Amino acid sequence: MTWSTKQLADLAAVSLRTIRHYHGVGLLPEPERLPNGYKQYDTAHLVTVLRIKRMSSLGLSLEQIAEMLENPGSGEDQLRTLDSELTDTISRLERVRAEVRRALDTGADPDITPEALAAMSALGRDERGRNLAILVTDLRLPAHLSNVFDAITESPGEFTALNEAFTKLDPDASDAETQQMAIEITEAVTGFLTARPALLNAVPTGSEVVTSEAVMGAMRPDTNPAQGRTLNLVTQQLKSHFGGVAESPPHST
Incomplete structure (x- = not known):
């Protein structure tokens, strides 16, 4: 046949x-x-x-x-190899499914982790806050930065309102408005760091510098003129208060 x-x-x-x-x-x-x-x-x-x-x-x-x-x-050897591969695949899929379930439970989008979503509560829910949250939760941060952002995430209420006010700052805001915003941000950051003196002592070295610069870059994205003036004032005031230790405020603004 x-x-x-x-x-x-x-x-x-x-x-x-x-x-x-x-x-x-x-x-x-x-x-x-x-x-x-x-x-x-x-x-x-x-x-x-x-x-x-x-x-x-x-x-x-x-x-x-x-x-x-x-x-x-060679059948038995092939099946044993396959069994090992399937065990690894099942373990990987179980980890992925757990991550998917966790994202669904927390409301996180697929491109960010639940940890990043939690960090956005303190860092801001605009693009700047989202980008910074992704960096600080996905990168292997130097210890000093990791400690800073862990502390911020644990106390989101200290910065949430300020982030929202900074985000809404009009490009044509007056000098008086930008100065007042800078004062409020500086006071919040000063109080935050003063209550946690250990966060001021660590200095990045070696490869940590590159990671630190990436995070700091996300903290200072494109801003409108009024926001730029506010950040400059905040940086000056923090340097004056801490003797140059703090280069920029530890939040999305």
């Missing part, structure tokens, strides 16, 4: 494309052809296709399948 390519595919419940693919990767030998050029498959071809189909359904790779067809005695 012999069959055409389509008949073989129908018998094995696979597509014509699958049969051609098996030929292309060398798993299925080419059959003899009739005088008219049509392929003529026999029982051995059908059995081979069914074996390949079975092994593929288990998740064996083409290389593993080729080894099995060449050396049937």
